[in-house]
Amino acid sequence: MEPLLWCVKYRPRSWDDFVGQDRAINQLRGLAASKTLTNMIFYGPVGTGKSAAAEVFARELLGASYDSNYMMLNIRDVWDTPASKAKRSVQDLAKIERGKRSRLDEYMSVIYREAKAARSARGRSGEPTRTQLVQEAIRFFASTATVSDFSVKLLVLDDADALTFSLQQALRRTMEMYSDICRFLLITPSLAGWSPAILSRCNIVRFPGASEDDVSSLVEGIAKRESVKVDEGGIRAIAKESNGDMRKAINLLQVAAAASPVVNEDAVYENSETLLASTVRKIVSSSIAGDYDSARKNLRRLLALEGYSPQEICLEIERDIVKRPLEPRLMEQILDRIAEIDFRMTQGKNAFIHLTALLASIRAMTAS
Ligand SMILES: Nc1ncnc2c1ncn2[C@@H]1O[C@H](COP(=O)(O)OP(=O)(O)OP(=O)(O)O)[C@@H](O)[C@H]1O
Ligand SMILES: [Mg+2]
Structure with a gap:
């Protein structure tokens, strides 16, 4: 079995697991507790906890209806699914080994059929384009009615910076059309390139790069739980090298710990350079x-x-x-x-x- 990556093992599962990001976390904790769901944008550099916070927020807010009312779509992954792959029927997919097909494969199979039907309704034949597939992938979940107590659904669009200008326009229309049944949470590294029309519809939550103190305390905590010996120079080197990216910090610790009995400055630098x-x-x-x-x-x-x-x-x-x-x-x-x-x-x-x-x-x- 492959050894578990510590950044996966220690992925925050509740608000208390987050280190730093106090402003964002307090804001989200309050919204989830009061069951307030608006459209939102999380933005900030890599490895600052945006995706993990979206997940915790969805669980806290939706409670029992999480399974039916939550969906996360990674826009890059959707974009990277060509029509030839999306085309596979659910029966085709069932023949593939479980580990080799994902929930996205199954979803895209449904989306392909929807997009194709929408095309032929407009009198067009042929395969749906990538843009049409992405657009349909967003629209389909947003448009289907819910059956649980919590009547609003939450669609998280991760890596949403991969949406082109025309897809942003389509997203804005979808947001409006289904505003009574679905809210959107967009995750993006920066606000640059976003249409003002979308920004003005969203509650904006910022995830700044982690401070060196926060990185140090996260790394110390994980080192303790993994019984890894790490000295002060090692912690400082990890905090410096990771540049505010918590995922990178955890990876640096794991790699250095595998290579050296004590994680000190040398061990970090020797193992950190690509x-x-x-x-x-x-x-x-x-x-x-x-x-x-x-x-x-x-x-x-x-x-x-x-x-x-x-x-x-x-x-x-x-x-x-x-x-x-x-x-x-x-x-x-x-x-x-x-x-x-x-x-x-x-x-x-x-x-x-x-x-x-x-x-x-x-x-x-x-x-x-
Ligand atoms: N504030 C934090 N507290 C604790 N761990 C964190 C925090 N931020 C990130 N991590 C660690 O980094 C990993 C990556 O976090 P996450 O996927 O949420 O980052 P992200 O901001 O979505 O990054 P990206 O922009 O690359 O998608 C997590 O699995 C977790 O181990
Ligand atoms: Mg992410």
């Missing part, structure tokens, strides 16, 4: 030192052999640069240049050329 991060660090260092051959070789390796995208590499260069003790004025210049290259890569054909130009600029700017 191949991308350590190679990019080498690339930037050799560029600054003027050793282009080695920088280009490593860059090619990341792109061609390891298959990282130029955008990922560019983002990692930015992360690496901000960690370096550079003078503020110089830092500004380099960051500005990174933004320019990031844009150029979306316009140009050969990203390698733009990335090497970036390395040359870094060399020139740091040398002067």
Whole structure:
């Protein structure tokens, strides 16, 4: 059996399990206790407890009607379900092993038929498009009447930033049309790109990145329950490296604990760097030192052999640069240049050329 990930094992199951996020949690606890359900948006960076809080909120608020009146749709997963997969009938799915089909597969099978019927009602033949499938996936749950005591349903749309502009428009209409029977809870990393019409219909709850103190206390708590030895330097290193992402902090603890009997600063750093991060660090260092051959070789390796995208590499260069003790004025210049290259890569054909130009600029700017 695969060892259980601690971030799954210690996923908050009640309000008291959350560390930090006091404002959001108090607000939600109050709403759930008074059975107040409005449309909502949870926003904030990765690993801050948005999805876990939505789950606890739904359970507390809906009580016994949770099973029938709650649904969580991950918009990216729905979007990634092509018509050819959604097409499978419930009978087809029943033939697949239990572990290999998900609730989403079953739901999408129903949605495919609904979307197809809606198409032919409009006189169109052929497969429903992805957009139509996503739209129908949202509409279908919202539109079906409920049969339990708590008469309002809750539809959580996780990764809702994956909704395109036209899907946002459709969502707004669905919200309006079924406002008496269904409320929506949208989860997104930021409010940028959201239609004001949707924002104005929602109660907005912010989940800021976790503070280093909160990360430390979460990590200490888990270390104790897992009987892991961790010293102060180790905790501090995890708090720093995780950048306010609780999931990452827990993963760092688990990986370091597996590799070393005591989780200290060295154990954390030795086990925290990804191949991308350590190679990019080498690339930037050799560029600054003027050793282009080695920088280009490593860059090619990341792109061609390891298959990282130029955008990922560019983002990692930015992360690496901000960690370096550079003078503020110089830092500004380099960051500005990174933004320019990031844009150029979306316009140009050969990203390698733009990335090497970036390395040359870094060399020139740091040398002067
Ligand atoms: N405030 C918190 N208190 C305790 N644990 C937390 C908290 N926030 C996150 N975690 C841990 O991190 C894991 C991920 O949390 P969750 O899935 O809710 O994050 P998220 O904000 O939805 O992130 P993403 O944007 O990546 O989906 C949880 O399983 C839990 O272990
Ligand atoms: Mg989430």
